Amino acid sequence: MGLTKTYKDGTTPTVCIIGAGFSGMCAAIRLQTQLNLDTYTIFELEPELGGTWWSNTYPGCACDVKSINYQFSFEPNYEWSKTYAGQQEILEYQRRVAKKYNLYEKIRFRTEITHAEWREELQQWVLDWTNWNTGETGQMFADIVFSGMGPLRIPQIPKQFDAFEGPKWHTAQWNHDYDLTNKRIAVVGSGASAIQVVPAIVDKVKKLEFYQRSATYIVPRRNTNNSALWKFLFKYVPFVHLLYYKLTYWASESTIRAFSTKWQHTPTRRIAMFLAWSYRFWQIRDKELRKKLTPNYILGCRRIVVSSDYFPALAKKNVSVHTARITDVKGTTLTLSDGSQQEVDALVLATGFHTQDILSEGLLTGKNGHDIMKVWGQDPKTYYGITSAETPNMFFLLGPNTGLGHNSVLFMIETSCEYAIMAIAHMMEKDLSSIQATPKACKDFVDEVEEKMKGMVWSSDCKSWYQNEQGKVTALWWSTCTHYWWRLRKFRHQHFVGIQRSTSRTYAL
Ligand SMILES: Cc1cc2nc3c(=O)[nH]c(=O)nc-3n(C[C@H](O)[C@H](O)[C@H](O)COP(=O)(O)OP(=O)(O)OC[C@H]3O[C@@H](n4cnc5c(N)ncnc54)[C@H](O)[C@@H]3O)c2cc1C
Ligand SMILES: NC(=O)c1ccc[n+]([C@@H]2O[C@H](COP(=O)([O-])OP(=O)(O)OC[C@H]3O[C@@H](n4cnc5c(N)ncnc54)[C@H](OP(=O)(O)O)[C@@H]3O)[C@@H](O)[C@H]2O)c1
16 A cells, blocks of 8 residues: 555645755655655755765765765666765765756755744744845744754864964865965874875875874775776666665675674674784884774774775875874964974864764754753654654654664665655544654663664774763664664554644544
8 A cells, every 4th residue: 555645635744854965855855756745845054955965075075885875775876987986976966866856946055944843732843044145034834844954064173273373174164275285284083084085185285294093993995987888787787786786785784793792793893803904904014103003992983984095195204193182282383292293384174073962952942842952962862863752743864873884874864764754644644733753662762772782882992973972872773774674664653642633632643
C-alpha cells in the first residue's frame, strides 16, 4: 500500500525546511517525489545552496568517502571525475540536482530563521525570518518543520587568536583574496580540514608553520581519475554503477568492526592500527617527525583521515611541525610552551566547528514554551536523532547521534528523511494535526546509544568533536548505516502520540 498523500479533505500540510544543504535538499525532493507535496518553502541563510560545499572552499577541499557513495541514492552521478571528488564538483552536483527538482524556485536565499516556536493552540510552528539582503522580517506559519541546519557549520575560533594582528581566517571562510605565494603561513589544527589544506598550499608558501595539538590517524587515499570508459560503463551498461555503488557501500560498512572495542573485534582493530602504523613508517623516514605524528590514542576514536599527500607535505623542508602548546599570540608572532617563537604573515585556523551548541539558546521554543537548547543542554534527547518529545512535527536531519565515523552521512540523511515522510503520511492518513515521539521512546533511544557506545572506540579515552563536554558521544550513531535503516524501515506508531485535527484530543497512536 502506498503512502497517504493528502488529508481526508484533500489538503496537505504547510512545510518549512531550514537549510539548503544536502539535508534540506533531500527533504524537499522526498516531499515532492514521495508525497507529491509542493506546499513547502526552504529558508537558506546563505546566497547559494550547498551548505558545507558552498562554504568550505579551502584549497584541497574534497570528500573523504568515495564519491560514488557521496551522492543521493536516487540521483546517481555517472560523471564524478575522481574517486574522491573535490568541493567544486560536489557543489555542481548539488546545483544540478536542485535544478532538476526545481528547488531554486522554492528557496528563499539570504533568509535566516531566527526563531521557531511551537504553538500548541494553533498546532503549528511559527517561524521568524530575516532577509539579510533587504532587512525585511516576517513570520511563517508551518504545520511541519524540517531542520537541516548542519552539524559542521559554525567555525570554532579560539579566543587566543583574536590577538593576531595579521590576516587570519578559518578554513570554512577561506580568504581567496590573500596571495599565499612566498608567504610565511601558520596552520593551526590537525583535523581533516588541515590535512587537506597543508598539501594543497605547501608548495606555494615560503614557510609553513604547522601547529598540531594531537596527531591524527591517516590511511592512504587512492584518488584516481575515473576514465571515460568507466563513465561510459556507469551510464550505459545496466547494473555496473549500482554494483560499484553497493560494493563501495558494503566495503565501508565492513570497517565498523575496527571501531568496536569488544574482544572479538580486537584483531580487526589491531590490523587497522598496524596498517596505519606501516603507512606512517613508510611515508616518513625522519624518526623525530614520525614520533610527533604518532597518535597516542586508540584508532578511530577521533576521525580517521584519508590522505596520501599529508605526510610527504609535512616532511618538506619549508615545513616546521610544532607540537608544543601555543601560549601567546602577539602582533604576528606565536609563542609556544617550549619557548620558541614564530613570526608569520598570515594565520589559517583549521580549528574545527562548534558541534555541541549548534542550536543556539532562543532559536527553538518547543512544547510548553521550553527553550530546546536549555532543555537538552549538551545532552539531546531525541528519537533516532530525527525528532523529540519536545518538538512536535519537527524533523531533524543529520541530528544528534546520526553522524558516522565510517561511511557517508548522506545515507543517514536519506534514511531520516524517509522516516519523516512516513510520519507525515501517517499524520494525513489518521487526520492528525500533530505527532510527537513519546518521552519513553526518546529515553530508550538515548539510553541504548549510551550503553552501546561503551563498546565502541568513540567513547574511549580521547577527546573529539563527537563528544560533549562530559565525554558522552552525542554526534555519532553507534552501528552500521544498514542497522540504522533496518530500525527505521517501518514507521513505528507505538512510539508516537498525536492530536486529532478536529477534536484537539491526544491519542496514543
Ligand atoms: C569540509 C567538510 C568536508 C566534509 N566531508 C564529508 C565527507 O566526505 N563525507 C561525509 O559523509 N560528510 C562530510 N562532511 C560532513 C557534511 O557536513 C555532510 O556530509 C553534509 O554536507 C551536511 O549537509 P547538511 O545539509 O546537513 O548541512 P550543511 O551542509 O551544513 O547545510 C546546512 C545549511 O543550513 C543553512 N542554515 C543553517 N541555519 C540556518 C537558519 N537558521 N536559517 C536558514 N538557513 C540556515 C546553512 O546556511 C547551510 O546552507 C564534511 C564536512 C565538512 C565541514
Ligand atoms: N572530507 C573531508 O575530508 C573533510 C574535510 C574537513 C572536514 N571534514 C569533516 O569535518 C570534521 C571537522 O574537521 P576539522 O578538521 O574542520 O575540525 P576538527 O577535526 O575538529 O579539528 C580541529 C583541529 O583544531 C585543533 N584545535 C582546536 N582548537 C585549538 C587551539 N586552541 N589550539 C590549537 N589547536 C586547536 C584541534 O586540536 P585537538 O585535536 O587537540 O582538539 C584539531 O586538531 C571532520 O571530522 C569531518 O567529519 C571532512
